[in-house]
Amino acid sequence: KSAVINTDGERLRALGAGGSVPLGRTSDLLYTIDVCWLGGAACLTYCLSSLLQLVYPYDFRLTEKEKTSICYLSFPDSYSGGLGDTQFSFRLRQSGGQRTAHYEDDGEYNREAPLTLQRESAHYFGYVYFRQVKDSSMKRGYFQKSLVLVSRLPYVNLFQSLLQLIAPEYFDKLEPCLEAVCNEIDQWPPPVPGQTLNLPVMGVVIQVCFVVLPFTNRCFQPVLIHIQMLWELVLLGEPIVVMAPSPTVSSEMVMALTSCLAPLRYCCDYRPYFTIHDSEFKEYTTRTQAPPNIVVGVTNPFFIKTLQHWPHILRVGELRMSGDLPKQVKVKKLTKLKTLDTKPGRSSCQGIQRKRPSEVQSALLRRHLLELTQSFIIPLEHYIASLMPLQRAITPWKNPPQIRPFRQDDFMKTLEHAGPQLTCVLKGDWLGLYRRFFKSPNFDGWYRQRHKEMTQKLEALHLEAICEANIVAWMKDKSEVEIVDLVLKLREKLVARCQHLPVKEETLQRVGLYIDTVIDSLPEDLQAVLHHH
Structure with missing residues (x-):
């Protein structure tokens, strides 16, 4: 999507999207989103001494703490020692408060974008291209540099x-x-949903078609036998350590795990690549308190000891086959966690045994996880929809009625006749899963988002009710104070234009006419005051 960066008085726009991007041909694995801010896309490069050599654009502001963290996060922290080019990703907590110099308000983008692709306000993502090759002209005998x-x-x-x-x-x-x-x-050009864009860069034209598709999950193939349990752990916001041989493997696995709940948003913290130099190192390795709700990817063997007290550890390596199934994957899990029946996960593993094409295997797994999440979330959606006031209870001249509170016990009673068992073949302790879900940040994030959407819907319905009422008849027996109060309230409703409430444009125009009609009925001195404000 579109980035706005100030440099030398010019506004630069860069395009971003999720999914695969085959170069030189149309990709159908990108996402539909509107013009947004890229968050200050900055190319950073530095040498192994953890020194930033260049930041571009020049006026892109980073704190010293952020610069140091980016330096450490942009080099492999493992003993793999491989030569060549490596790519991986990281996620960095912003320090030093909000900064608005490089971008415009992109609230509109976040309202239009899929939840998993929204801009983050408190974190940066780093995309790394690291090169390590022998070079006798260098002091260490190697050329080692990253572009980020x-x-x-x-x-x-x-x-x-x-x-x-x-x-x-x-x-x-x-x-x-x-x-x-x-x-x-x-x-x-800014991306247009459903249209193919030709994006020239360095002599290559990238053809991009923006559509919404779920994540890709090739890195899940080594852990198919555990996929059911991993889905549950991510759903519940459990602390998970991914121990991998390289930042590439660790960042791919962490990003896949945090995406496997789609269309439900993962609302906990996650760090695709984490090093011993990170400012949160002490926070994550202390044994005096429980680990935080986070999925963290590490590569340094030192973490095997320092994070062994974490309840869930996923160790992944290069895919080595022992017979038909991968045996090198080890998972440490909390024994108290009662998982659902994992037969569908096992059947997915059989795809490897039968040498099923990876694209087919990936699509089957994606569908399985999507159906699993939908089976879990649909009962919640049905229940929260029942908390919405009836439309006939919305009257023009009274504030909209309140959304009824979410009562967990009432929801649990609905599961007997409208639970996941209606759409999912898995058996198990669904009620226990919901009870643990209610304690997780994922439930809190889901509920806040749905409550916000329902509140906006109520405001929109109230605005439409006002527009359908006879405002002239209403004003006949009202005092000037009541009429002025109405004008102020109607103006407040017009903020809907900024909030992007689900209101038709003609409704907003009618509200504007209503305001003019009401003001014209008042004495001239009041008219002047109201027109002025």
Whole structure:
């Protein structure tokens, strides 16, 4: 989507989207979203001594703490020692308060974007292209450098594909290359849902079609036998450590785990790649308090000892087959957690045994997880919809009625006749799963979002009720104070235009006419005051 960055008086726009981006051909794995801010896309590069050599655009502001963290997070923290090019992602907690110098309000973008692709206000995402090759001219005997694109948007595949084009050229030509790339990106059109965009960059045209599709999950294939349990742990916001041999494996697994609840949003913290130098290191490794609600990916073997007290540890490595199923994956789980029947997960594993194509296997797994999440969330959606006041209770001249409170016991009573068993073949302790879900940040995030949407719907219905009423008849026996109060309330309702309430444009226009009609019925001195304000 569109980024707004100020540099040398120019406004640069960069495009971002999620999903795969095959270069030079149309991709159907991107997402439909409107013009937004990219969060200050900054290309950063530095040497192994953890020194930022260049930040572009020049006026992109980072605190010293953020610069240090980016340096450490942009190099592999493992003993793999492999040569060549590596790509991975990280997520960094913002420090130093909100900063608004580089972007415009993108509330509209977040209202239009899928929940899993919304801009983050308190975190940055980093997309890394790291190169390590032998070079006798270097002091250490190696060329080791990373190019990093920093954004507030989780568009992993597009930005990593962009780096595949930019980084090799940048390592040869340095700063002029970044300037040329930004000039090209500045000419990219804003994305239009359903239309194919041709995005030229460095002599290549990326054809992108923006549609919404679920995540890809190739990294789940080694852990298919555990997929049911992993879904539950993520749903409940349980602390999970992913121990991997490289930042690439760790970041892919963490991002896949936090996406496996779609269309439900994962509302806990997550760190696709975490190092011992991170400012939260002490917080995560202390044994004096329970681990936080977070999925964290690590590669340094030091974490095997320091995080062994965490309740859930997923160790993944290179896919090595023992017979037909991967045996190297180990999962430590909380024994008190009663999981659902995992037969569908086992049947997914059989796809590997039968040498089913990975694309088919991925699609089957994606469908399984989607159906599982929908089976879990539909009863919640039905119940919360029942808390909405009836439309006939909404009258023009009274405040809208309140949404009834969510009562967990009342919801649990609905499950006998309208529970997940109607749409899901899995058997198990669904009631226990819901009780634990109510204690998780994921439930809190879901409820807050749905309550906000329902409140906006009530406001919209109230606005429509006012427009359908006979306002002239209402004013006949009303005092000036009551009429002025009505004008002020109607003006407040017009904020709906800014809040993007689900209201038709003609309704908003009628509200404007109503305000003029009401003001014209008042004495001239009051008219002047109200027109002035």
